[in-house]
Amino acid sequence: MKEHRPRRGSLGFSPRKRASSIIPRIRAWPVTSEVKALGFAGYKAGMTHVVMVDDRKNSPTYGEEIVVPVTVIETPPLKVMGVRVYRKTQYGLQIAGEVWATNLDEHLARRLNLPKNDKDPEELKQIEDIAEVRLITYTQPYRITGVPKKVPDVMEQKVGGDAAEALDYAISKLGGEIKVSEVFGEGAFIDVLSITKGKGFQGPVKRWGVITLNAKHARSSKHRRVGTLGPWNPHHVRWTVPQAGQMGFHQRTEYNKRILKIGENGEEITPDGGFPHYGVVRNEYVLVAGSVPGPVKRLVRMRDAIRPPFEQYEGVNLIYVSTSSKQGR
Numbered sequence: 001m002k003e004h005r006p007r008r009g010s011l012g013f014s015p016r017k018r019a020s021s022i023i024p025r026i027r028a029w030p031v032t033s034e035v036k037a038l039g040f041a042g043y044k045a046g047m048t049h050v051v052m053v054d055d056r057k058n059s060p061t062y063g064e065e066i067v068v069p070v071t072v073i074e075t076p077p078l079k080v081m082g083v084r085v086y087r088k089t090q091y092g093l094q095i096a097g098e099v100w101a102t103n104l105d106e107h108l109a110r111r112l113n114l115p116k117n118d119k120d121p122e123e124l125k126q127i128e129d130i131a132e133v134r135l136i137t138y139t140q141p142y143r144i145t146g147v148p149k150k151v152p153d154v155m156e157q158k159v160g161g162d163a164a165e166a167l168d169y170a171i172s173k174l175g176g177e178i179k180v181s182e183v184f185g186e187g188a189f190i191d192v193l194s195i196t197k198g199k200g201f202q203g204p205v206k207r208w209g210v211i212t213l214n215a216k217h218a219r220s221s222k223h224r225r226v227g228t229l230g231p232w233n234p235h236h237v238r239w240t241v242p243q244a245g246q247m248g249f250h251q252r253t254e255y256n257k258r259i260l261k262i263g264e265n266g267e268e269i270t271p272d273g274g275f276p277h278y279g280v281v282r283n284e285y286v287l288v289a290g291s292v293p294g295p296v297k298r299l300v301r302m303r304d305a306i307r308p309p310f311e312q313y314e315g316v317n318l319i320y321v322s323t324s325s326k327q328g329r
Contacts, residue, residue, distance in 0.1 A: 050321045097119075108138060137155060138152035261318055266281025
């Protein structure tokens with residue numbers, strides 16, 4: 001009987017190297033005619049569960065009460081520190097101009113050298129062939145008690161709609177704040193991007209899931225390794241061979257996560273005793289169905305779903321949000 005031995009581990013995530021930055025990078029944005037920021041950012045607080053009426057029309061439990069695990073993301077408002085416009089070239093997008101706000105936060109100086117603003121925002125309207133308009137935003141972690149840092153995280157958020165309308169919207173937000181309720185709505189589908197939990201340098205058994213060698217195949221005392229590094233030809237070890245290396249702290253994108261609730265006061269959904277290793281949610285928050293990559297306190301970026309599902313939904317009907325203690329007995 002022929003043995004069936006499929007390869008261990010997916011090659012779709014190779015090379016499994018550490019993420020270059022704790023801030024996830026968004027390489028593609030959805031195309032929409034709605035004039036608004038297409039992304040937001042928050043910090044993962046933990047998980048709980050909710051009871052809701054199943055509104056999926058093709059679900060066998062349609063119309064019944066179901067229990068859904070949710071991830072709580074604390075989302076204080078993002079501040080807009082600049083407006084940047086791009087033009088399309090044969091080499092891709094190129095910065096055509098940018099304008100910075102004057103009322104920048106003092107904590108921002110610990111992240112980067114604050115630029116001197118000597119431009120009028122209206123000068124951006126004189127630039128021709130504007131392809132994209134983006135907001136340069138930064139978070140406010142000093143407003144969160146669960147995140148032990150004050151240095152903001154800086155990132156870009158694309159503005160949807162026509163270039164002229166997007167530029168007017170961006171200029172109106174320069175130096176101000178953006179709330180999560182201005183970007184997303186309850187029941188909307190989003191994509192979440194985060195850096196996974198780091199696990200350091202691991203061997204091939206844990207990193208790739210290869211089976212351990214028994215005494216028949218491993219004549220020496222080494223069992224937690226691959227049985228072979230490859231054929232005689234080619235005369236090098238191929239990249240497909242599972243070997244030891246970095247595991248975790250990779251950037252991952254999870255598509256079509258649904259927002260079940262957006263609230264103003266986080267204390268109403270904080271469990272008794274607070275979230276483990278985080279504490280009390282005091283700012284605006286988002287309840288996302290399912291799990292989100294990364295440990296608690298990790299920065300999570302959200303954008304409008306770039307490939308939303310075709311399934312029909314009627315609307316979110318939350319009945320109960322669990323606030324029981326997560327500390328265990």
